[in-house]
Amino acid sequence: MIISDDFVIKCDFCGREYEISPDTLDVDYAYDERGMGTEIQYIFYGETECQCGEVLRYRITAVEYPAGAYNFHESESENCSFVTEPQAEMDYLPEPVMSVFEQILYNPGSAYSLEPWEFEQLVAEVFQRNGFHAEVTQHGGSCHGKV
Secondary structure: OOOOOEEEEEEEEOOOEEEHHHHHOEEEEEEEOOEEEEEEEEEEEEEEEEOOOOOEEEEEEEEEEEOOOOEEEEEEEOOOOEEEEEOEEOOOOOOOOOOOHHHHOOOOHHHHHHOHHHHHHHHHHHHHHOOOOOOOEEEOOOOOOEE
């Protein structure tokens, strides 16, 4: 979970505004087992000393529930108010890309459903992993390459 953009707070005493970068926030975590799995709370927090001497505190609690799914977020402040509300969102990691070789290691039966070009990539990778120089090249008038 991340706070996606800068947000702005305003001192309740003097009215001065401050832009807060998510990179400046500290974060704590809380976990709770519930009916559909684990609930994960991300508690982002920080403070800024205003030029008038007041300490401005802010906290954003973002919740995943079940784990991996955005649920909600809420913002709280002390001695200040939010001019622009902080926005929380999931920071999804891309699925790892597996090579044809890794796919075959993971599921040997998938070798039977390879397209010709995938088989050529597999053969090239097997040679490369054994110390040989191998690459798939385009074959003259055919749609299939050579290793």
